[in-house]
Amino acid sequence: MSAVRARIAAAAQAAGRDAAGINLVAVSKTHPFEAVTAALAAGQLVFGENRVQEAAQKFPGLRTAHPAMRLHIIGGLQTNKARDAVRIADVIETLDRPKLADAIADAIQREGRAPQLLVQVNVGDEPQKAGIPTAEADAFITACQARFGAELAGLMCIPPAEGDPAPHFTWLAACAARHGLGILSMGMSGDFETAITHGATHVRVGTAIFGARG
Numbered sequence: 001m002s003a004v005r006a007r008i009a010a011a012a013q014a015a016g017r018d019a020a021g022i023n024l025v026a027v028s029k030t031h032p033f034e035a036v037t038a039a040l041a042a043g044q045l046v047f048g049e050n051r052v053q054e055a056a057q058k059f060p061g062l063r064t065a066h067p068a069m070r071l072h073i074i075g076g077l078q079t080n081k082a083r084d085a086v087r088i089a090d091v092i093e094t095l096d097r098p099k100l101a102d103a104i105a106d107a108i109q110r111e112g113r114a115p116q117l118l119v120q121v122n123v124g125d126e127p128q129k130a131g132i133p134t135a136e137a138d139a140f141i142t143a144c145q146a147r148f149g150a151e152l153a154g155l156m157c158i159p160p161a162e163g164d165p166a167p168h169f170t171w172l173a174a175c176a177a178r179h180g181l182g183i184l185s186m187g188m189s190g191d192f193e194t195a196i197t198h199g200a201t202h203v204r205v206g207t208a209i210f211g212a213r214g
């Protein structure tokens with residue numbers, strides 16, 4: 001945890017940025033409850049989980065003891081999980097299609113609570129990957145802003161595993177700027193320093209904090 005924080009601070013400084021503007025989302029998916037409590041003890045409050053069900057098992061109890069902790073849902077979301085996600089998440093980072101926007105809007109109304117929402121863009125336009133295709137991103141973001149207002153707070157991406165992620169981070173930052181969106185969730189264990197250079201406000205780091213997933 002402290003090693004990753006030091007690397008974030010160094011990358012921020014190299015980019016001429018204030019490290020306070022970069023939020024570490026500790027990705028605790030597949031790691032046990034104990035890993036989360038150890039991270040909490042080290043002062044980490046923001047966590048990312050892929051699966052709503054796993055998050056629902058791990059987090060609600062901890063929240064009572066740690067009211068300041070925050071949960072980001074960062075995995076692909078099925079429409080039939082939208083209500084559970086809206087109930088437990090502080091941020092849903094994976095809004096990527098109109099049907100899911102419908103389901104989230106409905107869930108917000110039913111639950112009477114609204115998490116922050118990020119639109120996930122498939123920056124590499126990879127057929128197997130989640131995210132709105134780049135050609136459809138502007139129209140989808142505009143529609144989501146009209147629908148969700150300020151809760152639509154930013155963009156998220158996972159660049160292709162191969163090749164230089166920098167052009168994808170640059171693309172996402174420009175897209176966020178076009179829409180006046182302040183949050184840029186980009187960068188994982190392998191590329192978070194590059195993402196910080198290109199304007200990430202949130203980096204989602206799992207392996208570099210918790211070790212390899214089993």
Ligand SMILES: *Cc1c(COP(=O)(O)O)cnc(C)c1O
Nearest residue numbers: 027074188189190204205206207
């Ligand atoms: C698993 C995951 C991460 C963290 O990946 P690491 O390489 O372990 O840091 C970040 N973002 C998303 C969407 C993930 O699914």
